[in-house]
Amino acid sequence: MAKTIITADLHFGIHEQYDEIVESFLQNLQSLGEIDSFVIIGDVAESLELDSRHFGNNHKKLFKLIQQLPVENIAFCAGNHDIWTNRGLDSWEILTERLKALADDSGVTYLEANNLYTEEAAIVGTMGHYDYSLATKGLEINGIKVNDDHYETKTPPGYETPLWNDALYIHWSYGDKGACEKICSAFDKRLDEAMKKRDRIIVATHTVPMLEMNGHQYKEKPMSNFLNAFSGTARLGEIILSHANKGKAIKAFSGHTHLAAGPILINDVEFHNIGSDYGTPKFIVLER
Numbered sequence: 001m002a003k004t005i006i007t008a009d010l011h012f013g014i015h016e017q018y019d020e021i022v023e024s025f026l027q028n029l030q031s032l033g034e035i036d037s038f039v040i041i042g043d044v045a046e047s048l049e050l051d052s053r054h055f056g057n058n059h060k061k062l063f064k065l066i067q068q069l070p071v072e073n074i075a076f077c078a079g080n081h082d083i084w085t086n087r088g089l090d091s092w093e094i095l096t097e098r099l100k101a102l103a104d105d106s107g108v109t110y111l112e113a114n115n116l117y118t119e120e121a122a123i124v125g126t127m128g129h130y131d132y133s134l135a136t137k138g139l140e141i142n143g144i145k146v147n148d149d150h151y152e153t154k155t156p157p158g159y160e161t162p163l164w165n166d167a168l169y170i171h172w173s174y175g176d177k178g179a180c181e182k183i184c185s186a187f188d189k190r191l192d193e194a195m196k197k198r199d200r201i202i203v204a205t206h207t208v209p210m211l212e213m214n215g216h217q218y219k220e221k222p223m224s225n226f227l228n229a230f231s232g233t234a235r236l237g238e239i240i241l242s243h244a245n246k247g248k249a250i251k252a253f254s255g256h257t258h259l260a261a262g263p264i265l266i267n268d269v270e271f272h273n274i275g276s277d278y279g280t281p282k283f284i285v286l287e288r
């Protein structure tokens with residue numbers, strides 16, 4: 001029976017103690033026997049050294065560990081942490097070129113570039129990004145209405161420094177909205193292609209495709225509400241649902257918020273957020 005393991009947010013390399021937990025998490029998967037596909041939905045690995053010399057070392061280490069399991073295929077999409085860098089590298093180049101080269105080197109599928117086709121299913125994925133479509137409407141902080149400039153700089157009104165670290169470590173020439181549109185359009189095309197080739201589609205988006213997949217919605221806490229804007233984009237949900245009801249079985253998984261959500265069923269598409277966190281990796285097994 002073909003098994004697909006879906007996990008997210010392993011952040012391998014961030015802390016020795018967490019790495020040991022990820023290693024034993026992988027060891028425990030041995031008991032599942034043969035695994036057809038192992039899918040990591042972004043924030044795969046990272047390093048505190050964000051320069052080109054260290055780029056990808058932790059990703060490679062993690063892939064080697066997974067390759068010790070009886071796993072046929074490994075696939076991943078990027079997460080925002082996978083494209084973090086200091087100013088020596090360009091995050092867009094990491095997203096579109098460096099992670100692809102790294103995947104090719106490791107013999108794994110980089111979903112931002114290619115779908116993974118198994119005998120029975122197509123696996124289609126993306127980091128997604130955010131365009132503030134999931135921002136809390138009418139949010140005020142320090143008596144000032146939050147606007148796009150606050151979100152672009154990740155700095156709430158009245159604050160001197162960013163509250164969300166993507167502001168410090170994602171460097172590209174596109175703003176959030178521009179990058180999000182390019183990323184989502186490319187994902188839409190890959191999903192179109194998958195629909196032509198398989199009847200069963202597994203969608204993996206790092207950022208969430210709708211508010212319902214963001215477990216963090218602290219209505220009483222404006223500062224936490226500020227972060228909702230960076231959880232994902234409604235555009236991903238629209239793209240996925242535009243492929244619904246066409247005779248295909250679609251399941252959509254996300255990560256990024258580190259809090260499980262779902263499953264919920266919309267137009268016959270099942271949505272889940274995996275909910276992996278630092279030190280508590282989680283996974284879902286699909287069997288068929």
Ligand SMILES: [Fe+2]
Binds near residue numbers: 009257
């Ligand atoms: Fe994460």
Ligand SMILES: [Fe+2]
Binds near residue numbers: 043079080081
């Ligand atoms: Fe993330």
